[in-house]
Amino acid sequence: MFRHSDPEVLVVGAGPVGLVAALFLQQHGVRVEVVDMHQRTTQHSYALAIHPGTLRILDEVGLSEGLIGAGRKLTKVAYYEGRERRAEIDYAALASGHPYLLILRQSLLERAVEEALRQRNLKVLWGHRLQSLDADDDIPRAEVAKLDQVATGYPVARSEWVVLGSETIRPAYVIGADGYDSAVRRMAGIEMEEHGAGEIFSVYEIEAAGELPAEVRVILDPDLTSVYWPLEEGRCRWGFQIRDAKEHATSFERLEQLIAARAPWCTARPTQIYWSTLGLFERRLTRSFGNGGVWLAGDAAHQAAPVGVHSMNSGLVEAHELAERISWIHRAGAPPSLLQQFATETHEAWQGLLDAGGVRALPGADPWVSQTAARILACLPASGDDLEPLLKQIGLTIRLRAEADAGA
Ligand SMILES: Cc1cc2nc3c(=O)[nH]c(=O)nc-3n(C[C@H](O)[C@H](O)[C@H](O)COP(=O)(O)OP(=O)(O)OC[C@H]3O[C@@H](n4cnc5c(N)ncnc54)[C@H](O)[C@@H]3O)c2cc1C
Numbered sequence: 001m002f003r004h005s006d007p008e009v010l011v012v013g014a015g016p017v018g019l020v021a022a023l024f025l026q027q028h029g030v031r032v033e034v035v036d037m038h039q040r041t042t043q044h045s046y047a048l049a050i051h052p053g054t055l056r057i058l059d060e061v062g063l064s065e066g067l068i069g070a071g072r073k074l075t076k077v078a079y080y081e082g083r084e085r086r087a088e089i090d091y092a093a094l095a096s097g098h099p100y101l102l103i104l105r106q107s108l109l110e111r112a113v114e115e116a117l118r119q120r121n122l123k124v125l126w127g128h129r130l131q132s133l134d135a136d137d138d139i140p141r142a143e144v145a146k147l148d149q150v151a152t153g154y155p156v157a158r159s160e161w162v163v164l165g166s167e168t169i170r171p172a173y174v175i176g177a178d179g180y181d182s183a184v185r186r187m188a189g190i191e192m193e194e195h196g197a198g199e200i201f202s203v204y205e206i207e208a209a210g211e212l213p214a215e216v217r218v219i220l221d222p223d224l225t226s227v228y229w230p231l232e233e234g235r236c237r238w239g240f241q242i243r244d245a246k247e248h249a250t251s252f253e254r255l256e257q258l259i260a261a262r263a264p265w266c267t268a269r270p271t272q273i274y275w276s277t278l279g280l281f282e283r284r285l286t287r288s289f290g291n292g293g294v295w296l297a298g299d300a301a302h303q304a305a306p307v308g309v310h311s312m313n314s315g316l317v318e319a320h321e322l323a324e325r326i327s328w329i330h331r332a333g334a335p336p337s338l339l340q341q342f343a344t345e346t347h348e349a350w351q352g353l354l355d356a357g358g359v360r361a362l363p364g365a366d367p368w369v370s371q372t373a374a375r376i377l378a379c380l381p382a383s384g385d386d387l388e389p390l391l392k393q394i395g396l397t398i399r400l401r402a403e404a405d406a407g408a
Pocket residue numbers: 012013014015016017018035036037038046047048106128129130131177178179180181182183184277278279297298299300305306307308309310311312315
């Protein structure tokens with residue numbers, strides 16, 4: 001069933017994070033197998049922005065250039081309170097090889113990474129589900145089932161999955177990149193912890209007539225968040241946080257009502273809704289990013305509000321880190337503590353982001369910005385070393401007070 005009878009790393013999940021983990025492992029010469037219980041990459045835009053820091057990492061596998069060609073570069077993120085423009089962050093000021101945000105549908109990112117894997121002769125094993133994982137031994141034992149979709153049902157046609165067979169493998173490492181309801185996480189006995197209330201968003205991708213501003217606009221009303229993303233010419237995405245899923249409706253009337261109430265500055269009128277969905281975005285973080293031979297990355301380890309596009313972007317960085325450290329340990333005899341260090345540092349960074357205690361206003365910051373600092377951080381599409389210089393533009397910092405005093 002497997003291409004390698006003895007993969008060194010089994011990646012469970014071929015979403016963006018699992019695909020990128022496999023690409024970096026391959027790049028480091030590690031034998032890797034990727035399995036996914038579904039049949040193909042996503043067809044939707046879902047997480048639609050790539051942070052500058054993520055692009056720098058994707059440069060290492062020669063992916064950024066193609067992605068940039070397929071996406072749209074934006075340099076500004078503006079923060080509104082209703083009609084009032086309160087703050088603006090300019091990515092062009094970043095000292096980075098990619099001083100911009102790349103708007104790119106998740107489906108295009110996944111397709112590009114899968115194609116890069118194919119060119120390196122690594123095929124994703126679609127229709128393969130992790131059935132069980134024993135992580136107690138030094139070497140994990142994973143059982144993977146090959147699935148087939150069969151048509152059943154009469155008179156109403158439907159389909160169901162049947163197991164064609166299963167195989168047990170003993171890779172040195174398992175990377176759980178298997179998303180929200182991670183089987184790897186559950187089977188390894190790792191719990192998730194809530195970090196605040198989840199947020200429900202009504203999402204609309206539309207064609208519109210009129211001026212569509214060429215910047216991301218985040219609207220932070222007293223208790224609800226909305227976001228506008230320009231897409232390709234004449235198209236944009238709106239995301240509106242709502243209190244109850246029942247408030248969602250895929251209709252022009254509802255969309256126009258939301259735009260008028262939340263974004264009164266918008267003059268462009270929707271002419272077509274070509275995709276709409278309702279999403280519940282929880283704020284959860286794994287208790288641990290892993291141990292021994294089993295490690296987690298991406299939505300398997302964390303979920304966050306959608307506007308900052310943090311879960312996917314950080315997941316891609318985690319995939320890169322895990323692949324690099326595993327190859328150093330496995331190939332070059334580096335100490336296994338490198339992985340524990342990854343787990344501790346990544347957990348701390350996520351706690352800072354989700355608990356929002358990590359951001360504070362610098363002297364002289366605008367009062368609205370100071371009061372809204374935690375929400376601004378949660379809605380800033382950037383990560384890692386780029387966060388501090390971007391936040392500083394509007395008088396915020398994530399540096400510890402002692403650290404800032406020492407550096408001043
Ligand atoms: C409707 C919707 C809208 C979204 N909008 C946004 C947004 O605006 N902004 C944002 O930041 N994020 C958004 N997201 C979230 C974003 O899509 C995720 O953060 C991203 O997909 C995480 O990538 P991942 O690779 O970690 O996990 P996933 O993309 O979830 O991939 C996990 C993969 O693991 C596979 N898998 C699961 N269990 C098993 C198993 N037992 N065996 C084998 N394979 C398995 C699944 O089939 C899946 O392909 C949205 C998601 C949805 C569903």
